[in-house]
Amino acid sequence: MEANMKVNKELLKGSTAVLVLTTLAKQDQYGYELIREIERQSEGVFAFKEGTLYPILHTLEAEGWVESYWQVHDGRKRKYYRITDKGKQHVKERKAEWQLFRTAVDRVIGEGGV
């Protein structure tokens, strides 16, 4: 049980969670659509095992960062995910962290003057 807990905490810290949240910030999506969108946006860099997306989505929901609802689309019932205000706030914080990190790396690498 503890180990599982850890796995999910790791998931949330990882870049995938931010990637998922950022993608959902644009529009509500269901799992399959979301995977294809992330693949397309990252030009294939982020190609993970598709099933691993669901533990991430469900954990994000338990954290209150996304909420889900079922809706019929093209004759098929699909489970859509929507980002919450809390989720948006989290993305904002992570983006700020990322910017800081990137500027620091840029400075260090930049000094080498390649």
Place this chain on the structure above:
Amino acid sequence: MRIRERIEVQQFAASVCEHVKTGEMHKEIKAELYGHIEDHVETMMMSGASEEDAIRRAIQAMGDPTAIGKGLHAAHRPRTEWGLLILVLLLAGTGIFMMFNVDTVYKKLENGMYGLLDKQLFFAGTGIAIMAAFWFFDYRRLKRWSELFFAAGLVLLAISPLVAIKVNGVSAWIGIASLVIYVPRMAIILLIIGLSGMRPAYQLGWKEIALQFIFRGLLPVILFMQMGVYTEGVIYMAALVAVLVRMRIRWTQLVGILMAWIGLLLVTLYSSERLRDRLLSFMYAKDDPLGDGYYYTSTLKAIQDGDWWGNGFSAVNDWLSYIHTDTLLPYFIYCFGWVAGGGLIAMAVSFFYRTIKVSKKAREPFGQGLTAAIAALFMVQISWSVLMIIGLAPFTGVRLPFVSFGGTNTVTDFLLLGLLLSVYRRKDIIPRGSSSTARQAIR
């Protein structure tokens, strides 16, 4: 044959769910996985793959079912609100310690009121057993009976004047065997469970909200007031407002209801001079320090004399009356000082703050309403009992939850805690497919 009926697909979903221990989520998880695999298979078939091949590749693309299952299990485990539980145990522990303190004082005073500690231990023990039962019971089963609970609450209030024992002009106690039950408190529990089963407020039009207000608001409140139990009336008003707010009532309707409550309170106050004198005396306490203002004079003096560190365990105080209920908090401060008193108040306040957080996390309308009502009940009780002792609220029999002496009150405090823990426990194991939540999510 549909793709989701194929044995390979079924097997994959089954081996994912094998690791998810809460069976209630299985159906929904499977439906989601099936949808994903079907989408993927169709895409591949459109670019010319055979169905057999597409299914095999789609399942392969999903990855290890064990890892997925374990990850999903972690997201859908029962949760425990430890913070809430620990705060309550600390509050109840303080209450039991205070009864020991009070017993010691009453023995010194020889007023014949001993044995409070034993009784309170019995109440708390019973309460904890009931709390545990409600905690592990699925609170959603109560929803089906919510109308019945509401009706039972009303009937209890209506018949109480006929069967109850009269104390201080209020017929509110019913004796069953050797137990004496405080009726308004029992009624309020039944009523708020009933209230939470109502149709979510955001779906209601003006006409329906007015109707609901009459039956779920005015009727019970008038019954409370007729019995002469104003505290419970006010607590119930707050609980109703909390349920409506939590279920996203339109703000114009909310303003309407708040105005109706204020109007009702004013009419009640100005219809009876006796009541006005009793309830508003806290505003003029200084003009009549030994008459109507005596309660406030006595509590303020006790608090002042408490100083930073208090007068010690079982310090005799001869001007406070009912130190096990009405003046428990000022007496606590008198004994243990401002620092400890501040600590106790901070514990009580963080307790009700956490109840609000539980309500925010509840996932379906019944749980949302129920926890909002319970949070409002504790909030009113705690803030009232603190404001009262410093002369900022009228003196009534309102108790500090879990701390003050009381049978019906202590037991039902724990019952309500059990319901809060039950809602929190299930917050991540409620499928989204359940119709009402699905509708609500769309807004």
